[in-house]
Amino acid sequence: MAQPVVSVKNLEVSFRTDNGVLNAVRDLSFELGEQEVLGIVGESGSGKSVTSLALIGLLPKTADVTGSVQIDGEEIVGRTEKEMYKMRGDKVSMIFQDPMTSLNPVYTIGWQIIEAVQAHKEMSKEEAKAKAIELLKLSGIPRPEAALDSYPHEFSGGMRQRAVIAIAMANSPRVMLADEPTTALDVTVQAQVIQSLQSALEATKAALILVTHDLGVVAGVANRVIVMYAGRVVEFADVDDLFYRPSMPYTHGLLGSIPSHTTDSTERLSQIPGSPPTMINHTGGCPFAPRCPLAQDICRSTEPTLEQVTTNSGAVHLSACHFRDEVSAMPVASMFVGAEEILEGVDDSGN
Amino acid sequence: MATNDTETTTPTPVLSVRDLVVHFEKKSSLPFAKASATVHAVCGSSFDLFPGETLSLVGESGCGKTTTGRAVLQLAEPTSGSIKYEGTELVGLSRKEMKDIRQNLQIVFQDPFGSLDPKMTIGSSIAEPLAIHGRWNDEEGPELVAEAMRNVGLDPRFANRFPNEFSGGQRQRIAIARALILKPKVLILDEPVSALDVSVQAGVINLLADLQEKFGIAYLMIAHDLSVVRHVSDRVAVMYLGRIVEIADKVDLYSAPQHPYTQALLSAAPMADPKAERKRKRIILEGDVPSPLNPPTGCRFRTRCPKAQDICASEMPELEDKGQGHAVACHFPEAVQII
Numbered sequence: 001m002a003q004p005v006v007s008v009k010n011l012e013v014s015f016r017t018d019n020g021v022l023n024a025v026r027d028l029s030f031e032l033g034e035q036e037v038l039g040i041v042g043e044s045g046s047g048k049s050v051t052s053l054a055l056i057g058l059l060p061k062t063a064d065v066t067g068s069v070q071i072d073g074e075e076i077v078g079r080t081e082k083e084m085y086k087m088r089g090d091k092v093s094m095i096f097q098d099p100m101t102s103l104n105p106v107y108t109i110g111w112q113i114i115e116a117v118q119a120h121k122e123m124s125k126e127e128a129k130a131k132a133i134e135l136l137k138l139s140g141i142p143r144p145e146a147a148l149d150s151y152p153h154e155f156s157g158g159m160r161q162r163a164v165i166a167i168a169m170a171n172s173p174r175v176m177l178a179d180e181p182t183t184a185l186d187v188t189v190q191a192q193v194i195q196s197l198q199s200a201l202e203a204t205k206a207a208l209i210l211v212t213h214d215l216g217v218v219a220g221v222a223n224r225v226i227v228m229y230a231g232r233v234v235e236f237a238d239v240d241d242l243f244y245r246p247s248m249p250y251t252h253g254l255l256g257s258i259p260s261h262t263t264d265s266t267e268r269l270s271q272i273p274g275s276p277p278t279m280i281n282h283t284g285g286c287p288f289a290p291r292c293p294l295a296q297d298i299c300r301s302t303e304p305t306l307e308q309v310t311t312n313s314g315a316v317h318l319s320a321c322h323f324r325d326e327v328s329a330m331p332v333a334s335m336f337v338g339a340e341e342i343l344e345g346v347d348d349s350g351n
Numbered sequence: 352m353a354t355n356d357t358e359t360t361t362p363t364p365v366l367s368v369r370d371l372v373v374h375f376e377k378k379s380s381l382p383f384a385k386a387s388a389t390v391h392a393v394c395g396s397s398f399d400l401f402p403g404e405t406l407s408l409v410g411e412s413g414c415g416k417t418t419t420g421r422a423v424l425q426l427a428e429p430t431s432g433s434i435k436y437e438g439t440e441l442v443g444l445s446r447k448e449m450k451d452i453r454q455n456l457q458i459v460f461q462d463p464f465g466s467l468d469p470k471m472t473i474g475s476s477i478a479e480p481l482a483i484h485g486r487w488n489d490e491e492g493p494e495l496v497a498e499a500m501r502n503v504g505l506d507p508r509f510a511n512r513f514p515n516e517f518s519g520g521q522r523q524r525i526a527i528a529r530a531l532i533l534k535p536k537v538l539i540l541d542e543p544v545s546a547l548d549v550s551v552q553a554g555v556i557n558l559l560a561d562l563q564e565k566f567g568i569a570y571l572m573i574a575h576d577l578s579v580v581r582h583v584s585d586r587v588a589v590m591y592l593g594r595i596v597e598i599a600d601k602v603d604l605y606s607a608p609q610h611p612y613t614q615a616l617l618s619a620a621p622m623a624d625p626k627a628e629r630k631r632k633r634i635i636l637e638g639d640v641p642s643p644l645n646p647p648t649g650c651r652f653r654t655r656c657p658k659a660q661d662i663c664a665s666e667m668p669e670l671e672d673k674g675q676g677h678a679v680a681c682h683f684p685e686a687v688q689i690i
Binding site: 043044192214243271 | 411412520548549550551557560575578579581583616619620621622624625627628635636638640
């Protein structure tokens, strides 16, 4: 890969809480090139949203961030708010889940796009307006001239999200971050938004980091995928390798728990017993061990590092599992068959 | 469940909905304002639910699927039409009469955080329906609650805990236990798993399948996730802007959808399979769903339909059976393989 657009090394984010230190993100590293799409998947509380906020420097002041995040060669960690202000929108932009709260209800769509365009470039009003129309057209909004004078409440959810995409790509950023960009939308609208996201990538040549819990969206859009669990990357691979040769039991569990809409299987879905751990005062061992049907003594005592899985292709495929090669050879989700709990209790640990 | 294979007569539906119309009057908040607008939430839906089966209502926000479910329980007042539970007409029943019938028609809501009273122990929440219907007694009651908890995979020792001590998946199990304690014949599931993480969702889906097998309950499921729907349903009804546009056995519906909206919906749903995703052709619909305040004339879908002709604007297509219970409301139906 040529000079990566995004380069993250040993990123750690923690919060001090009344109950102790919460390690939201631990030892996260990856690189991403131009026009590449990285999917970050994981369940609620896995640290995926905190990761995306760290990449654009939007974490609250209470967060302790260490490690390095470089965007186009420029370090983000440790920057002042004033310096970040110049980078946001220009080098890195963000698309949030809820377009109603990310657009300002009292300004027109046109005003908000023109504001984004003029924030980083000297441009006359007419030029900025023409640029705004072009951006709206690119993101698939019908009758862009008329849309300029509309207020966000006059738009449907899908239209709003496309307006947000227009703003995000206004300055041809190097990286766009999208945190659950289609989660609040209906499927036919989701398809429209994904289409405009893809045309935005083509137009700007930006890299995209797509944070989502929807493995279907990831399968369709991403080139590479990070699976996060308890604040850590537990698996990293090309999209095909991840879906067809998962090498971490948690990934197996995730894949096995989604029903297929292409087959009429009425087989039981694999379910991962238990619930994700809190990340306060983590002590040794693999964080997934309490829920893992393959867990051995070593898993409870030593946390596995993220290492290459033995593959035929030699492609990068990292897994944080002591038994990564064995797990890689197993049929998807096979280890969870019969691993269901009979009775669920209340998790008393850590309280 | 033992069924007689030689039985050829069609079974009697446990729930029968005919020409259901639900309109909401939208009142202006201004004093002395002129007459209000009407939200056409459900406009002439008809379907049957048979004992022990799962029928899913799918569609996008605002298509009337939730209102249909609520109307069945008389939680939304039908404007016209008929809803029969085992032959008894529900529309027009008094509150008292409806209360008795509701013992057989229960509902599980989407949000397990909003549907449990945070100040009640989960044991009292689960027992409450028994008390409301005068079926609680101190001898059997506690055992019924314990059994209901075991049925949904919860340890009865936790009956005196409060909802905040449980995770989302566990709370949804509690809500299911509460709905099932009266042994209803029909359970309406309004997006029962869409608020849950996937790994937790799988557990609740498995549980619902087990309970149906054990008790033979009919499920009327309201959902938007097409993968979940395919997994749990026997039959599927697709709704668009207040009308059922296609209803069929799930195998027929997914393998040979006939309505252009069903086809677009299936083509847009993401699949967790990268190779299939790269191969598929998406039908991307133009524009948005029109407002139910002012639905289009004729076919509701015509404003976004790639096949629309003049007749679609003038005549509303009826839901017509094309054989084997596969009914479509389209002037130009054509089976197309999408996935």
